[in-house]
Amino acid sequence: MDAVQRSVDRIETKTPLGPDAQVDDKALIMSPARPDLTDPFLLLSEDWFSTPGFDWHPHRGVETVTTVVDGVLEHGDNSGNAGALTTGDVQWMTAGKGIIHRELAFRDERAHTLQLWVNLPANRKLTGTRYQDLTVSGRPIIEGDGTRVDLISGEVAGIAGPAVNEWPISGAIITLEPGRRLDHLVPGRDRAFLYVLTGSLTIGGSSVAEGQIAWTDPVPGAVVSSIALEADDGGAPSTVMVYSGEPIREPVFIGGPFVMNSQSQIDQAFRDFHSGKFGEVPRQARLEYR
Template sequence: MAKQASRFQRDIKDHWYVSYNKNGYPHVQQGFVLNPERLQEWDPFVLMADDWFKRGTFSDHPHRGFQTITYVIDGRLEHIDNAGGHSILDAGDVQYMNAGWAARHAEEAVDDDLIHTLQLWLNLPKSLKNSDTSYQDIRLEDVPTVPFEGGAVKVYAGTIADVIGPLESMVPITMSEISIGKGGTYTHRIPENHNAFLYVLSGELEFGKSKTAIKKTGAAHLTFNENGSLESELPIKANERSKVLIYSGVPINEKVAAHGPFVMNTMEEIQQAFRDFQAGKFGPPAV
């Protein structure tokens, strides 16, 4: 009988804690879970922002060349786009946007809410940067939950624990939220060729063979095997009641130029995006 190949064992490559800028009203506080200054390391991800904000922070604005995945931690998020789309998302909901060639939208707190969100920027390969703009709301009640002894995993995107998440990305990714009670353990399995990171929402957990302990507002970049084709494993243990988000994606391995609301391959393309917006090619305002 042929010996089954062993799974790649992931560990913590690097970890850090998010530092926050207190900006005042209306963008009350912001920190970077993934700092865009290190975007080459995060491929296919560009940045992740951790924001607290009031209404008036992210009114009508454009995007081109990438995707966003916005996870609502607290408060109500109102989305408006210039194609007539409108929705309100609550805690645990996610909005996916493919900016593609020309997105124009607004993301606002509802009424007097102080909203807390995580927004991940997910790159598009050059071949998809001119794709059609689209939006998808993923409601918490539509996210499959897989229980395990001592906890559960919510599968937002990709295939985790033999369950497929509802988020339909333009590139292969996984997104999961794992909740574990004190002393509980779980082994997270994702494709070994995915670049991956995690962000601890609450509690304290130990990860990988190194048993690196990470607390709330801690983030980590994971080891991976870019040329592999099998699954990988990340052992997790909760030192207290905890919750963690884990994201992964296949690296695109292209040059990245990111400036303002645009992510392209060259600065010339960035400048063209600004010219197109100023020329009205992104359509009317999102109001």
């Protein structure tokens, strides 16, 4: 079956937000303001932090996918999970019915992260919680002629990524040497985004630079579709984060750290958290210095 070639529907540039009480610097790559345009994805933020970082806080009804760009990320939750992730590692957290967790810079030194919020359908909003640490060493790499696909979720060329999903999501980090081309396949029903981490590329016929995100919407009637990636000529490789998923097409209500289908469900989430139904806020110590 021939793959339908995709084009880019829109290109956006990340918005610098500067420091705040939690981070040294911040940028917004994907805004939650129009979830109908980004469905099933909600938000993509970039954070640089040393101290305090993101101390204990709750989530419900969403999955967070955190990629460590640089530094070391210390994490923990109220189910007893704890650890440290380094450059290139990814953590896929299913908040489901409710979780309390924290994300800090190990030793209060530095962490540079990208965090993606993936929506959950109504019948999976209150599923059980789960942490998946998808380390660089545990992910399959598919290499071609000047191309490299670091597979996080979904399937490429019959090879499956390690992530377990509540809603089918494909995700990869793709690196292309200067002037190289790759046709990346995604299901035709999916909406996909491509965020350029380094370098510059032509994506689906459109030029996309570092710090920009390109969107390509579902292709009606197509089973398989292809996104053409071609790195510009230059002295360094280009790297792009690619995620795709079928739109859920349900109402989205966001209340702070909670994502539900109605305002009443958001209100209930706050009541449940404050009444202790998420569990107690942990007294877990910081990871030991080594």
